Structures are given as structure tokens and as C-alpha cells.
Amino acid sequence: MIEKYLPVERTNRLLLVATVLLVIWTSIELQFTRIWGNLLPGIVRMAISYTGEMLLVAMALIVIIHPQIGRRHLLAKLKNPINGSLILFMSFALFSMFVNNVPFTQGVFGVRALFQYAILFFILLALDIPASWVKKVFHLIIGLAIFQSIIGFIQIALLIPLPLRDVSQRRSIAVGEEVRAFGLMDSSNTLAGFLVAVLLLVALYVFVYRQELSTKKKTIYLVIVAVLLTAIALTFSRQAFLALIGCFAIIGIINRKNNAFRILLKVAIGLIILFIVGYGLALAFLEGFAQRNLYTLDLTKNYRFLIILSGLEVFMFNPIAGVGPGMFGSNAAFVFNSPFHQFMHEGLPSTMRTVDNNALYVLVEYGIIGVILLGYFLFKVLKEMTLFAERNQLIYKWVGLFVVTFGIAFVIMGLLSTAWENHQIALWFWLFLGIGMNWHMKEKENE
Numbered sequence: 038m039i040e041k042y043l044p045v046e047r048t049n050r051l052l053l054v055a056t057v058l059l060v061i062w063t064s065i066e067l068q069f070t071r072i073w074g075n076l077l078p079g080i081v082r083m084a085i086s087y088t089g090e091m092l093l094v095a096m097a098l099i100v101i102i103h104p105q106i107g108r109r110h111l112l113a114k115l116k117n118p119i120n121g122s123l124i125l126f127m128s129f130a131l132f133s134m135f136v137n138n139v140p141f142t143q144g145v146f147g148v149r150a151l152f153q154y155a156i157l158f159f160i161l162l163a164l165d166i167p168a169s170w171v172k173k174v175f176h177l178i179i180g181l182a183i184f185q186s187i188i189g190f191i192q193i194a195l196l197i198p199l200p201l202r203d204v205s206q207r208r209s210i211a212v213g214e215e216v217r218a219f220g221l222m223d224s225s226n227t228l229a230g231f232l233v234a235v236l237l238l239v240a241l242y243v244f245v246y247r248q249e250l251s252t253k254k255k256t257i258y259l260v261i262v263a264v265l266l267t268a269i270a271l272t273f274s275r276q277a278f279l280a281l282i283g284c285f286a287i288i289g290i291i292n293r294k295n296n297a298f299r300i301l302l303k304v305a306i307g308l309i310i311l312f313i314v315g316y317g318l319a320l321a322f323l324e325g326f327a328q329r330n331l332y333t334l335d336l337t338k339n340y341r342f343l344i345i346l347s348g349l350e351v352f353m354f355n356p357i358a359g360v361g362p363g364m365f366g367s368n369a370a371f372v373f374n375s376p377f378h379q380f381m382h383e384g385l386p387s388t389m390r391t392v393d394n395n396a397l398y399v400l401v402e403y404g405i406i407g408v409i410l411l412g413y414f415l416f417k418v419l420k421e422m423t424l425f426a427e428r429n430q431l432i433y434k435w436v437g438l439f440v441v442t443f444g445i446a447f448v449i450m451g452l453l454s455t456a457w458e459n460h461q462i463a464l465w466f467w468l469f470l471g472i473g474m475n476w477h478m479k480e481k482e483n484e
Contacts, residue, residue: 359407
């Protein structure tokens with residue numbers, strides 16, 4: 038019956054279209070729910086906020102029940118070198134839930150915060166992904182990023198402040214402090230992380246295809262890079278620039294013997310200079326940015342420092358295996374009112390609903406063992422995608438390099454924010470990891 042109405046090719050196209058819809062929806066969902074949130078009934082608002090995840094579940098069900106794409110064929114398609122490390126971490130998460138007596142629902146939601154888009158990764162492994170489709174998605178992503186950037190420029194020009202829930206929490210309406218580009222996102226850091234991913238995609242595309250691109254196309258892409266860099270600068274997100282510098286520098290240093298890769302090291306040096314000069318000019322000419330940095334230097338008001346103090350206090354309860362998923366830093370801890378909240382510093386803003394530091398909450402919730410296992414998973418990803426990027430086909434090199442560079446940037450952003458569990462940022466890691474691993478395994482089968 039299923040094969041009659043959903044033959045393999047049609048099902049494959051349907052799932053690829055659904056992936057495109059997911060990419061589009063993820064880039065606008067936050068603004069959509071924020072604009073209409075107070076006008077819609079609670080159940081409708083909740084349905085809208087879970088649209089992306091419901092789409093993912095529907096896609097997964099189609100893959101599982103389809104007689105040709107899924108069922109008995111699925112285990113073979115999902116087999117790859119990084120699955121073992123991912124399963125190992127998930128198994129430890131269940132163990133941590135058990136030993137810490139974490140309520141099952143709370144624990145599942147805690148793990149979900151980090152790995153909900155892993156579902157997309159497994160869906161993509163089961164599909165036939167044409168290179169032409171990836172190129173089309175790439176240009177769609179560029180369009181979404183430019184659209185977000187233009188909205189960010191307008192927000193700066195019209196002095197539109199960040200969408201904080203409580204107006205009384207705002208210190209001032211000044212550029213660089215409460216006025217920062219945030220596009221259709223919930224914060225300037227979210228927009229910055231989103232644009233970092235797209236900037237890497239474009240920059241690496243030009244880097245890999247530089248000999249095949251005409252001067253006109255190179256100029257167009259370089260203009261796009263300039264627009265994205267400007268938009269990132271107007272988010273005033275320090276973590277975004279540090280992530281860009283870090284990923285280019287690490288790749289350039291590792292491959293410094295290769296003349297082509299030394300370009301990335303030069304880009305990193307250029308970004309360092311740009312960051313220092315821009316930072317200095319912003320401090321000198323933007324009173325709001327200068328004031329924001331004063332708050333950062335004042336450790337009694339720096340919420341990231343206060344969070345670290347709170348986290349280390351909870352970490353000491355169980356440093357080896359952690360206090361359990363969903364018990365401290367993820368949104369699940371706040372939704373289920375974890376008892377460890379009593380250790381949160383009283384100086385933290387009342388608007389904070391998550392611990393704004395993924396690395397810290399992974400350390401606290403999963404302990405030293407969990408950090409090692411998560412690091413092992415990341416190591417396997419970087420290793421396999423580095424091997425994939427060494428293949429002769431340019432599109433393989435491009436996708437592999439993106440996963441490696443953005444994987445490094447992704448880790449760096451998680452040291453200062455909630456990027457690892459942020460849909461608008463995490464999507465790019467799992468999407469292109471799924472595409473890259475799909476092609477990687479097919480190439481291995483053909484060898």
C-alpha cells in the first residue's frame with residue numbers, strides 16, 4: 038500500500054522538500070511565535086513552537102515504515118563510524134539518569150536539548166541526496182541569511198531594542214548595549230551564530246571552488262561575505278567573532294604545510310585585526326557598547342561569571358557522573374523546577390531561563406565522564422569529516438570542510454552561550470553532517 042502511493046523516488050523527493058521547509062521554518066519560527074504569541078490561544082502557540090519537531094517526527098516515521106527506504110534496509114543505511122560514540126554517550130546519559138534518580142521525562146527533555154536535531158542526521162543517512170539539491174539549499178540559505186541581515190540593519194537604523202520580556206530589565210536603549218541586530222531571532226547571539234554558519238558556507242565555497250568560479254561570481258560571493266560580516270558586527274556578538282577566528286586559525290595551523298590551507302590562517306589573522314580594530318572603535322564611539330563592557334568587567338554584575346560560580350557549586354555534588362540530564366542547565370531544569378536552582382546566584386537576571394553556557398551545564402549534568410564521551414563523539418565527527426574532505430570531488434571537500442570548521446566554531450560558541458541546543462544554530466551542524474556522512478558511506482561502499 039505504501040509503495041503504491043509513495044514509491045521510493047517520490048518519497049525521497051518528499052523528504053528532501055520537508056528538509057527544505059524545516060530549514061526555512063527554523064530561521065523564522067522565533068519571530069513568528071514572538072509576534073503572535075500574545076494573540077493566539079495557548080494550544081495554538083504551543084503547536085507553532087513545536088512545528089519543526091513535529092515535522093522531524095513525521096519525516097522519521099516515513100523513513101522507518103517505508104518498505105524500501107526503511108524497515109530491513111534501515112540498519113545498514115544508518116551504520117557509520119560515529120554511531121558508536123554517539124550511542125556510548127546516550128547510554129551514559131541513561132546511566133546518569135538512573136544513578137541520580139532523575140524523573141524519566143525530565144531526563145529525556147534534558148538530553149533532547151542537545152540532540153533533538155540528531156533525528157535529521159539519521160533521516161538524511163537513509164536518503165538519496167543529489168549534489169544539485171545541496172547546491173540549491175545552499176543558495177536558499179544565503180537568501181535567508183541576507184534577509185535576516187537586512188532586518189538586522191533596519192533594527193539598528195530604527196534603534197529597535199532586543200526583545201526582552203520585561204522592559205524594566207533594560208539598562209538603556211543604546212546601540213551596542215540593548216540595541217543590537219537580532220533579525221528574526223530571539224537574541225543577537227542567536228542571529229550571530231546563524232550568520233557564522235552561513236558565512237563559513239560561503240567562504241569555504243569560494244575557497245574550494247576558487248579555480249572554477251568566474252570573476253563575476255567571486256565578486257558576488259565576496260559582497261555577500263561583506264554583508265554577512267557587517268551583520269555579525271552589528272550583533273555585537275563577541276562569541277561569534279571569536280568562533281570565526283578560532284575555527285579558521287585551527288584549520289590553518291593544522292594544515293599549515295598546505296599552501297591552499299594557509300589562506301585560512303591568513304583569514305584568521307585578518308579577522309583578529311578586524312576584531313581588535315572594530316572592538317576599539319566601538320568602545321570609543323558607542324557609549325552603549327562601552328557600558329555593556331563595563332558590566333562584563335564588573336564580576337558582581339557579569340551573569341556568565343555568576344553562572345559559573347553556581348555551576349561549580351552544583352558540580353561538586355557528583356563530579357564524576359554529574360547530577361543527571363535536565364537537572365541543572367538545560368531548559369528542562371527550569372521547566373521541571375530542578376532542586377538545584379536553589380544554588381543559582383541571587384544576582385542573576387530574572388529573565389534568564391537557561392544556564393547561558395552549554396559547556397558548563399554539560400560538565401555539571403554529565404560530569405567528567407560525560408564530557409570525555411561527548412568530546413570523543415566530536416573527535417570522531419572531525420576525524421571522519423576530515424577524511425571525507427580529502428576526497429577529490431570539490432563538493433565533498435566543501436561539505437567536509439564546513440562540518441569540520443563549523444564543528445569547531447560550534448564548540449567555541451557553546452563555551453559562552455546555548456548554541457549547542459539552539460535550533461537556529463545546531464541545525465547547520467546536523468544537516469551538513471548528515472549530508473556529508475551519507476556521501477562518505479556511499480563512497481566507502483563503492484571502493
